[in-house]
Amino acid sequence: MKFKRKNLLLLTIDAFRLDHLSYTGYKKKTTPYLDKLCRKGFFFNQMIVNGPCTPPSFSSMFTSTYPFHQGGYSPLPHNKTTLAEVLKSHGYKTVAIHSTPLLSRFYGYDRGFDIFYDGMMSKDDSSIKKTLLNRFIDKGSLLNDAMNFLQSLNIPKRLQYYVQVAFYTKFIQRKEYYENAKTLLQKAFRWMKKYKSKQNKKPYFLWVHLMEPHDPYFPYNRFLKKVKARGLTIDEIEYIREHPEYMEILREYKMVNKLIDLYDAEIRYLDARLRRFFRKLNRKNRKWLKNTLTVITADHGEEFLDHGMFGHQAQLYDEILRVPLIFISNRLKKIKSKRFGKDKKKNSIRNIVNMRDFSPTILELLGLPQEENFDGSSFANFIFSPRKKEDDLIENGVFSETYHKNKVTRFSSSQRDSTIGRIISYRTPKYKYIIDEESMKEELYDLENDPSEKSNIVKKHPDLASKFKSKIIKHLKQSKKKNLKEIVEKKKISQAIGKIKINI
Ligand SMILES: [Zn+2]
Known part of the structure; x- marks a missing residue:
């Protein structure tokens, strides 16, 4: 089944584990708006990422290869074509907006993008900083060695945290650890507004990567209230906003419930920002998403001592590998109602899918030919045709x-x-x-x-x-x-x- 050529809006969320999306039955109401989007579009409940942290997951997602294949871990493998490059070759205007160093131009993530905002350099930066940063461009492997070195330092976590914060605030000159969803989504909206006003005929690919709920978790008090966080005192909440490193103390003392409350409140904040963003885009006089495929997913999950660790270290259990995946478009809405009738809840696709097949699936949904350089293959057939038989329980992995x-x-x-x-x-x-x-x-x-x-x-x-x-x-x-x-x-x-x- 083919679609007319349309825009692609891809929203990726860092460290969002599937079972904390309230649509999956989570006990707290973390995602009232995303739940609506899940009902509106097609929701995959077995999307498995190919690695437990940002670099392997994104390299498989954007170049359709397994992380260890083709050297495809980090930086992006030079011999592989990226999704942005493919879309650009089909006449798309390609734009990326995020603030994540691991997805920056230093690891080749700018390949194929006409506009690439990664928050790393601005016009006002000193020439020393620009020279230093430019020396690292295309030298992702040097940065990897530096990151490996930092990971190997046998110093307390809290101290490691200060080193990181110093890098972000002093070197990249951000007020906070990363730019929040409000700032990034506003940037995305502003770009769309400008682009729409140009009456441009080119379709666009806009990728926005959001860092909530990645740590450090320092949500606003009102979102803690919304998820009915019970374990934290008002004093603690205020202290965390000012001193996010306190999170490391909570980890040291294994205060799991408090950490989960903070994580959930960050998800709730993200959900509120997404609601605002989509409402603005869908206003009656705008309807900017009319001819757009919107995709929402995450790069990996997060662990809270499920298997003895916090965060997303090198473990391959489902709390880290299983993430949400939602496809929404007007065309999909029609297919969904044909397939599932009035029962809006019946739209979960239970087949197992993985990030290596993500880009081929996007191409099929956009009605574009497949890219020979991609190793994976499209799983769009799970959307178009009813599930004929159970997945093979052993072979299909x-x-x-x-x-x-x-x-x-x-x-x-x-x-x-x-x-x-x-x-x-x-x-x-x-x-x-x-x-x-x-x-x-x-x-x-x-x-x-x-x-x-x-x-x-x-x-x-x-x-x-x-x-x-x-x-x-x-x-x-x-x-x-x-x-x-x-x-x-x-x-x-x-x-x-x-x-x-x-x-x-
Ligand atoms: Zn990540």
């Missing part, structure tokens, strides 16, 4: 992967540190298998009977475990990055025979 050292995220493999290991998971609708290259620990979970992945059944089902393990080995063989042991051996040989450069 997706991979997620990350670099780590002692379960702490690393931003790339590194020539300097050959002990950086990989964790890879294979997830099917029924099972999750995880293998850690560092400890060689294997885990297997029965997601139907144990959705929170608490009971490791790898010993009970060695047959299944070995089947999944061989799938992962086969998958890694396709990866451009070599096996770590191989890399170490090659390094030793090259050191022995002199200065021979090896590319890993």
Whole structure:
């Protein structure tokens, strides 16, 4: 089924775990507006991201490849075409608005965008800062080494936090850690208004990445009230607004409920900002989204000691891998009512899908031809045709992967540190298998009977475990990055025979 060529509005949300969207039955009313959008469009409830943090998830999303394949982790792989490049080649005006350093021009995320705002440089910046930043452009690997180094520092979390804040406030010169949803959505609205007034015939691709509810969580008091946060005192709330580093103390003392309240209040704030944004766009005299495909999703989730950690470190459990995905357009609305009749609630697509297939799906929904350079394939058929049969419970799975050292995220493999290991998971609708290259620990979970992945059944089902393990080995063989042991051996040989450069 083909669509007329239309605009694409892509809203991505950082660190938004699926089960905190109230549409999925979450006990707190975190997302009254997003719930409405879920009912209006098509909602996928098994979108699995290909990595547990921003770099692997976005690289798979925008270049349609698995993170370890084609060196596609961070920066964006040079040999892969990006979604923005494809849309630009089809005559789209391409615009990005965000304030996330990991998605900045230094990691190649500006590729294919006519206008790229990442909050990193402005006209007023000093020439020293501009020179310094420019030296890093296209040197994402240098930045990765710096990030790996920061992650490896054995200093208290609170101190690490101060280093980060100093970077953001002193170097990037932001008042706050990141630009909030209000600021970014206002920028997006202003751009749309200007573009519309030009009577331009070109369709557009506008990508906005929002940082709420990513940490540090410092929501306004009124949103804490809206999610009925009970654990925090007024004094604490006021203190957190002024001193977001207090969050690290809550983590140290394992104050899980207080942290969840803060996280949920950030989601509630985000929801309110989205409501405002969409209302402005949909006003009667505007109807700016009439010929637009709107897509809302997230890059990964967030953990609150579900598996012993906070945040989104190198773990591949569902609280981190499973995120919301919503497609909305007038055309989809018609298809939905044809498919599901009046029952508005029946629009969840339960098939398992993953970020590697995201860009091909977008192309199909926009009525554009597929891109040969993309590895994935479109899952739009799950929207157009009723679910014919259950997903194959074993064969139909997706991979997620990350670099780590002692379960702490690393931003790339590194020539300097050959002990950086990989964790890879294979997830099917029924099972999750995880293998850690560092400890060689294997885990297997029965997601139907144990959705929170608490009971490791790898010993009970060695047959299944070995089947999944061989799938992962086969998958890694396709990866451009070599096996770590191989890399170490090659390094030793090259050191022995002199200065021979090896590319890993
Ligand atoms: Zn992220």
